[in-house]
Amino acid sequence: MTGGLVLGVESSCDEMAAAVVRASAGKTEVLASVVEGQAQVHRPYGGVVPELASRDHLRSVSAVADAALRKAGIDVTDLAGVAVTAGPGLLGSLLVGLSFGKALAYRHGLPCVGVHHLAGHLAAAELCEPDLQVPYIGLVVSGGHTALYRVVAEGPPEILGETRDDAVGEAFDKVAKLLGLEYPGGPAVARVAENGNAAAIALPRPMLHDPNLDFSYSGLKTAVSLAVQEREPLSEAERSDLAASFEAAATDVLVAKARRAVAEQGASHLAVVGGVAANQRLRAVMGRAGDEDGFRVVFPSPELCTDNAAMIAAAGARLLAQGERHGLELSAFSRVPLSQRPWS
């Protein structure tokens, strides 16, 4: 297959999503992208609720896929292939999308490929910026991941550094909970931080001065927890200052390490992807760093930052074009580095 219409299916955690892309040489276009957002369902619980997630997935998978095909104005018989997230993620959630994708491909005699969720996030940047020059640096920042990659033309991306404990999006969620804010924590902390002073409370920037490209967010979370305990009950102003100080500390480390990775690798482009890439402060500070150091920063559009299936379809379209095919034995995996291909 050198091009054609590819259906993507993604169900690794929160979101059940399906999308159709049209891939042709050098260009991939999103025809439809449907995300059955579950943040609404989860909000009362202050977190992602797996039963709601997987039960909702099971209920919605075929409806979401149908909606994507309808929105794209195509029939399932027009498809050239199916791409589905195989991992990493919660196995129960992954299996819903994966089984659906495999069954649909089998039923219609279509080729099927499993996609690594993080390869999908990186593909989101390429969807928005087709001129992204390899090798480029990819910074993946989300609720489950915080990592820097060197992305090359052929073969899997090379990992340069990653979090040793909590992901940055998880730190946003837990700090939101410590501050008495709602789920999801990223937008909630950012909103409250707008009225705060980022220099008001000194918080650590873990691993900022370590020579490696790894991250750590559990110490920052602990520091916020201590700062909350010292001040309880929090006034509105203190809450805003803490949110702003945390947001600054969390994003400063991302910017410093990404900058260093770009310089060390001599790259000209940096792609920042994943849910936290929607954070406005991160976008502003990273953009300025790129201007100063002379590299281009690419952020996917907000709807391609959070989990979606267009990125899975795009990454899958490339694998299909390279001749990859995965059979019915393709299974979901919980946790495998992007550099490995557990299904082949």
Added chain:
Amino acid sequence: MPWISRSGLLRNWPSKSPTETSALARALAIALLQVGDGKGWVVSLNGPLGAGKTHFAKALAEGLGIDPARVSSPTFVIANEYEAAREFRLVHADWYRVESEDELMASGLHDWLAPGVGLVVEWGDRFPEALPEDRLEVELRPGEAIEDRQVCVTAAGPVSRAALERWSAACP
């Protein structure tokens, strides 16, 4: 050595640093390997936000032969699974965001309470009834100094008691 109470064997260790806590966790892993013999076991890991539960789980994984650099917080996905050895896997779960036992079942709890699986669950005390009686309860209690922790352990049931006895012998 551990002492005996109605709820099982008890043992407390003071820890002055994350390094000391890691050493304890690695010793626990070795004790579990010795008594487990391929059978399943359960460790419930408790303590407030920032107490060091993920830190403890990483060192425990390391003691089982898993690269600790691969082990990070499972809060977002609820559970990560690792191959620890042939026919033995570690499930590192986190119930911080889980709200009911039904949700635990949907996330795969039945598959994790099985032979050949070591289950380490952060915030396991949110659903103690969902866990088997034979388990180790490890609580990390923050102390006066910022890095001080009390590692407070309870063991009920034969596998956990045997593990705690070996662990205690290794870390007097």
